[in-house]
Amino acid sequence: AQKVxxxxxxxxxVEKEDVTLDCVYExxxxxxxxxxxxxxxxxxxxxxxxxxxxxxxNEISGRYSWNFQKSTSxxxxxxxxxxxxxxxxxxxxxxxxxxxxxxxxGAGTRLTVKP
Amino acid sequence: KAGVTQTPRYxxxxxxxxxxxxxxxxSGHRSVSWYQQTPGQGLxxxxxxxxxxxxxxxxxxxxxxxxxxxxxxxxxxxxxxxLGDSALxxxxxxxxxxxxxxxGQGTRLTVV
Numbered sequence: 001a002q003k004v005x006x007x008x009x010x011x012x013x014v015e016k017e018d019v020t021l022d023c024v025y026e027x028x029x030x031x032x033x034x035x036x037x038x039x040x041x042x043x044x045x046x047x048x049x050x051x052x053x054x055x056x057x058n059e060i061s062g063r064y065s066w067n068f069q070k071s072t073s074x075x076x077x078x079x080x081x082x083x084x085x086x087x088x089x090x091x092x093x094x095x096x097x098x099x100x101x102x103x104x105x106g107a108g109t110r111l112t113v114k115p
Numbered sequence: 116k117a118g119v120t121q122t123p124r125y126x127x128x129x130x131x132x133x134x135x136x137x138x139x140x141x142s143g144h145r146s147v148s149w150y151q152q153t154p155g156q157g158l159x160x161x162x163x164x165x166x167x168x169x170x171x172x173x174x175x176x177x178x179x180x181x182x183x184x185x186x187x188x189x190x191x192x193x194x195x196x197x198l199g200d201s202a203l204x205x206x207x208x209x210x211x212x213x214x215x216x217x218x219g220q221g222t223r224l225t226v227v
Contacts, residue, residue, distance in 0.1 A: 035215070043203055043221045043223070044218055044219065045205060045218035047216070047217055093158075103148075103158075103160060104160070105150075105157060106157075108157065
């Protein structure tokens with residue numbers, strides 16, 4: 001069965017600090033996708049990244065970076081030089097190819113960036 | 116390019132009533148998924164439609180149903196509403212199965 005664990009319920013940092021959000025997943029499939037979404041107070045889930053299980057390359061997009069490690073079943077997300085606008089709930093999700101578009105979400109991490 | 120549109124944004128219903136929520140996907144997207152978000156259970160998958168066919172269903176009672184039309188627009192229906200059905204219902208669309216899903220702003224349903 002697929003499962004996603006985001007152990008950090010809430011994180012509070014001061015602006016310009018770096019912050020890493022942890023995500024650990026469980027799956028029996030060898031082919032799967034991992035996602036990160038951001039949910040601001042407006043409620044809409046904003047897509048950040050999708051990574052397939054065969055691509056372990058780390059990715060950097062501006063101040064965002066992702067570290068995918070199959071050996072530890074982790075897909076961590078780092079925000080560098082955080083800003084107040086980064087305050088939101090961040091969700092990690094897993095989708096097994098065999099189930100298709102049934103994304104299993106973690107409980108989310110609420111990030112608060114203080115000025 | 117318009118995003119995923121969900122209507123209505125807010126809804127208040129009474130226990131025992133039924134409700135229909137609507138989702139218009141991004142133009143050209145054929146896959147539509149529905150999720151329920153509650154403080155206690157988090158985000159849970161309801162069902163997914165692709166080309167008018169339900170391809171996958173989550174672990175929800177039969178009171179929850181949906182459909183997809185030929186233009187890819189989707190509706191979900193909840194019958195015999197219970198207080199526990201109060202939630203944010205999110206719709207997501209994707210171009211094909213296995214591509215990234217884009218979410219709408221959701222419909223916040225309150226059952227009183």
